[in-house]
Amino acid sequence: MQFFKKLNLIAAVSILTVGTAHAVEPTPVDWFNAGYQTVFNAKRLIANNRHAKNVILFIGDGMGVSTITASRIYDGQTKGGHGEENSLSFEKLPYLALSKTYSVDQQTPDSAPTMTAMVTGVKTIGDSLSVNQYVVHSEKNANIINANKLATILEQAKQHGLSAGIVSTARITHATPAATYAHTANRDWEGDSDKLAGATVPDIAAQLVDFNISGGIDVALGGGRTRFIPNTVKDPEYGVSGKRKDGRNLTVDWTTKHRNARYVWNQAGFDAIDPNTTDHLLGLFEPSHVHYEADRVAYDQSGEPSLTQMTTKAIDILKKNQKGYFLMVEGGRIDHAHHSGNAYRALTETQQFAAAVKAAMDATDPLETLIIVTADHSHVFTIGGYPQRGNPILGLTQGVGATTPDLDLLGLPYTTLNYANGTGYTGASNAQPAGSKTFTIPATAGWASGSEGHNPTSFQPANGRPILDSAKVEDDNYLQEAIVPLSAETHAAEDVAIFAGGPKAHLFHGILEQNVIYHVMAEALGFN
Amino acid sequence: MKISDFLKIVMAVGFITFSLPVFADTVSDSDQPLSEVACRYEMKVTSFSTPKPKALFTTAWFFWRKPNMIQTQDADGDHGEIWERTANGSIQYRKLYHIDKTAVEYMPTDMPANNMKFDWFKLSGMLSKEELNTLKLIKIKSVLGRNAELRKGNINGQALEVLWLPNENLPASIIRKDKKSRMELRLIDITPLSVSAKKPVALEEISDYRHIDAADFGDMENDPFVKKLMSAEGHHHH
Numbered sequence: 221m222q223f224f225k226k227l228n229l230i231a232a233v234s235i236l237t238v239g240t241a242h243a244v245e246p247t248p249v250d251w252f253n254a255g256y257q258t259v260f261n262a263k264r265l266i267a268n269n270r271h272a273k274n275v276i277l278f279i280g281d282g283m284g285v286s287t288i289t290a291s292r293i294y295d296g297q298t299k300g301g302h303g304e305e306n307s308l309s310f311e312k313l314p315y316l317a318l319s320k321t322y323s324v325d326q327q328t329p330d331s332a333p334t335m336t337a338m339v340t341g342v343k344t345i346g347d348s349l350s351v352n353q354y355v356v357h358s359e360k361n362a363n364i365i366n367a368n369k370l371a372t373i374l375e376q377a378k379q380h381g382l383s384a385g386i387v388s389t390a391r392i393t394h395a396t397p398a399a400t401y402a403h404t405a406n407r408d409w410e411g412d413s414d415k416l417a418g419a420t421v422p423d424i425a426a427q428l429v430d431f432n433i434s435g436g437i438d439v440a441l442g443g444g445r446t447r448f449i450p451n452t453v454k455d456p457e458y459g460v461s462g463k464r465k466d467g468r469n470l471t472v473d474w475t476t477k478h479r480n481a482r483y484v485w486n487q488a489g490f491d492a493i494d495p496n497t498t499d500h501l502l503g504l505f506e507p508s509h510v511h512y513e514a515d516r517v518a519y520d521q522s523g524e525p526s527l528t529q530m531t532t533k534a535i536d537i538l539k540k541n542q543k544g545y546f547l548m549v550e551g552g553r554i555d556h557a558h559h560s561g562n563a564y565r566a567l568t569e570t571q572q573f574a575a576a577v578k579a580a581m582d583a584t585d586p587l588e589t590l591i592i593v594t595a596d597h598s599h600v601f602t603i604g605g606y607p608q609r610g611n612p613i614l615g616l617t618q619g620v621g622a623t624t625p626d627l628d629l630l631g632l633p634y635t636t637l638n639y640a641n642g643t644g645y646t647g648a649s650n651a652q653p654a655g656s657k658t659f660t661i662p663a664t665a666g667w668a669s670g671s672e673g674h675n676p677t678s679f680q681p682a683n684g685r686p687i688l689d690s691a692k693v694e695d696d697n698y699l700q701e702a703i704v705p706l707s708a709e710t711h712a713a714e715d716v717a718i719f720a721g722g723p724k725a726h727l728f729h730g731i732l733e734q735n736v737i738y739h740v741m742a743e744a745l746g747f748n
Numbered sequence: 749m750k751i752s753d754f755l756k757i758v759m760a761v762g763f764i765t766f767s768l769p770v771f772a773d774t775v776s777d778s779d780q781p782l783s784e785v786a787c788r789y790e791m792k793v794t795s796f797s798t799p800k801p802k803a804l805f806t807t808a809w810f811f812w813r814k815p816n817m818i819q820t821q822d823a824d825g826d827h828g829e830i831w832e833r834t835a836n837g838s839i840q841y842r843k844l845y846h847i848d849k850t851a852v853e854y855m856p857t858d859m860p861a862n863n864m865k866f867d868w869f870k871l872s873g874m875l876s877k878e879e880l881n882t883l884k885l886i887k888i889k890s891v892l893g894r895n896a897e898l899r900k901g902n903i904n905g906q907a908l909e910v911l912w913l914p915n916e917n918l919p920a921s922i923i924r925k926d927k928k929s930r931m932e933l934r935l936i937d938i939t940p941l942s943v944s945a946k947k948p949v950a951l952e953e954i955s956d957y958r959h960i961d962a963a964d965f966g967d968m969e970n971d972p973f974v975k976k977l978m979s980a981e982g983h984h985h986h
Contacts, residue, residue: 330967330969330970331967346970408968408971413956413958413959414958414959451955454835455834457838458834458836458840459834459835459838460832460834460838461955463959506855508853508855508961509855509961509963521838555967556963556966559963559966559967675962675965677977677978706978707978708966708969709966710966
């Protein structure tokens, strides 16, 4: 009897967490049992007080709670289920807390001080990377930077003999990955040509390659090639010039400075890397950020690995160190898609991010590896209305029992997903006519290039709302409506989630300052 | 010139010259040699949305063409655009803000997301081969001492009248009109680039500009240049 009861519980939990297109709807007993099972499991949860051998910090850039919820539903619906019952990989981690993301000078922060808080344990001011709040913005003097720099968890890991890696879909010199290894008071000084004249602080790309603790960074995979190659050298994929003016080719420096080092820039080169014989891997797969996951396979002309593939390769290289490793993985383009006001790409980026977390969970032992999944900040992305269960998350809101979409007080349908501000405002912009906006160039466009999507610099007041239909709003390039017209959608100030599993993961509880994340990692690795 | 005026021009030029999406299936002309020229165009836009036609604006701009580079610039020299074709056929596009010594890049990575692929012939001559073929040849004329084909037709519901210079592969004029507006682009001056008094900004000079990836605008809300660019138009209600 006990055996059958256990089976029933498993079945109920399965129904509530997996969801299939024609899954039998849970009965009241199923709901009850699934809830009970959750508590039963929670009671058996034992805090892992061991020190962590490895720490993997996953950052969904801009992945606020609403993004997680919408992505969970989208992911479930792409699997054929209602969606709401689905769980992204990291939602199954046992411990959860909320993170207060404000910086020393910002109520709504940018990625530089938030990542600095997470990897140094200290909050700082906007745009600053791993330097304290007393350094003025764009400080040029390297001596002042050095005097005020904050030790990062990646640096400490290397000092303790661990290996260290960074993976991102953004430029590897972008704020989030850069905060782990660079110290500068301007996040935009990614290459030497980006710096102010007279600045003696090294650029971020140079800091990555010149990182000299215990043999240097072991793995760095992402985008941002042009900041690594001189302006006399052409990009291997597109033929555009590099951006460095100091003559340095940092991709060459990488392979000459490090032992058993390789540099790759496309899928073929990446696939050819044998983790057993490669100790230092630099992979730069685009001149700037890599492709959105939604576009990657179809459009990248030389091929580039997914975030999941990069994560797996990084772990395979790093795990050779018996002392352990620190790895940071960023889903960097969730943020970009939101800034563009395009929910589809934000959700598909999050879906891929969750796949990368799953790959890491599968490749590691939870007894010895602390996995943390969080965001640096949120976005003004909302899930509204009263859609029925299973309503397409990208679709028009349609209420329980309704056969047609719900209407607003103007008599017009509306979507479940919207933005509080940004590019989807429906007044005429300088780039697109009045009505719904699209990420792609419209057939009757007036914009010369069209390559930037909808990047308006002006709007006229909207006259009412546009008439929407399912085909329009469920198109991959649809920009959800925004209330406040802005040239780019903005970050949001509400707390973000921290999911964790593994050694010391139980230290995440309640509502925490964002810089606590560092202290848990340091505690787990025995650095305190 | 104000940024807002510049953007009007870009829009207008786009309306006249890039009304068809430049998709991958457009004719490739990578082997076509085109002469190096320096041109000055004038643009006039008239609105028909009021009872009496209303001239919205008239402006002038420069156009320079090399085998692998197209560059435009407003008459004041404040702003421009540049397209460069690389050895492997990729096209790099940047908007140029000369006063700020800043170039805004639109990366190849983000072009597929926008269903966009540049057609070098169209960039070089402002009309695609498909558009030209759609227009009916009416007669041969002489414009600025050069042979010109008068072509007319309808594209995307708009009447289009083009004076095409077949030897130069450039329009001497394009008139595009619909119920709402009439836009006229007119060639004022054309000379070989080598003898032109007005030159494009040198690539070496542009390479010294600060470069910003357009995808980063959302994360650069505190950057003085981005702030200026956005606020220049953002407060302005037409």
